[in-house]
Amino acid sequence: MPKTYPRPDLVIFDCDGVLVDSERVFNAVLAEDLTSRGLAMTTEVSLPTFAGLAMPEVAKKATEMGATLPETWIAEVYEIAYATLRQGVPLIPGVMTVLHRLDAAGIPTCVVSNGSEEKMRITLGPHGLWDRFHPNAMFSAHTMKVAKPDPGIFLAAAAHFDVEARQCVVIEDSATGARGAYRAGMQCFGYAAHDAGDLLAAEGAEVFHDMADLPLRLGLD
Incomplete structure (x- = not known):
């Protein structure tokens, strides 16, 4: 039965x-940004690495992996991501x-x-x-x-x-x-x-x- x-x-x-x-859209933005900050990253790697994490945890993990992030990083990433998401998901x-x-x-x-x-x-x-x-x-x-x-x-x-x-x-x-x-x-x-x-x-x-x-x-x- x-x-x-x-x-x-x-x-x-x-x-x-x-x-x-929206996960793939957001992680594509994230991957591109982290790559520019010294952590080579693709969307396919970003998804299982960061999906589901709050942004402070993403920042912490990315820093541990080798990214160099400014204190304003979360706000900067959100600004880019929001502009992309406004195009529609x-x-x-x-x-x-x-x-x-x-x-x-x-x-x-x-x-x-x-x-x-x-x-x-x-x-x-x-x-x-x-x-x-x-x-x-x-x-x-x-x-x-x-x-x-x-x-x-x-x-x-x-x-x-x-x-x-x-x-x-x-x-x-x-x-x-x-x-x-x-x-x-x-x-x-x-x-x-x-x-x-x-x-x-x-x-x-x-x-x-x-x-x-x-x-x-x-x-x-």
């Missing part, structure tokens, strides 16, 4: 790579259908992201998702001063909705996010659109590759 899943009381979505296909295929089905089932949703609110406004706004989630269902590491993989940002979201951690489901595409969900005691489904999802699985996530497969895992099918 096929596996059955209980319905959660809250579904927590990551933003980049789960709601919008597509939704992850099938994610709006999932959101509509969760709405129909009366299951609340929110966004937990290591990205800034400004970045999410730029990427989610054209698709109507900024208005959907902001401000009462959006939790940004930049605003809350706690970032994945610290479980605190997930637990804050659960507390806001008065839901126990074990009744939450997290949708992530990075090992960093999956690790945070695990530490928070939450079930995590790892969206792996471009690979087998081994890094997600290593952090305890149940891997899936198509948003069309998510409703079953959320107890909707």
Whole structure:
């Protein structure tokens, strides 16, 4: 018999790579900038190296790898990245259908992201998702001063909705996010659109590759 899943009381979505296909765009900017600062980097290397990390952690890791970064580096990278993202990024295929089905089932949703609110406004706004989630269902590491993989940002979201951690489901595409969900005691489904999802699985996530497969895992099918 096929596996059955209980319905959660809250579904927590990551933003980049789960709601919008922005990870590659942002990491292309990041790779080009770091290369100019002494750390040769490609988008393909940047993605697994930095995806899911908050920018202070990206700066720390890049410096440890050999980049020479000014104190204003994060602001400078964001300025370039925001200009690029304003040209538009597509939704992850099938994610709006999932959101509509969760709405129909009366299951609340929110966004937990290591990205800034400004970045999410730029990427989610054209698709109507900024208005959907902001401000009462959006939790940004930049605003809350706690970032994945610290479980605190997930637990804050659960507390806001008065839901126990074990009744939450997290949708992530990075090992960093999956690790945070695990530490928070939450079930995590790892969206792996471009690979087998081994890094997600290593952090305890149940891997899936198509948003069309998510409703079953959320107890909707």
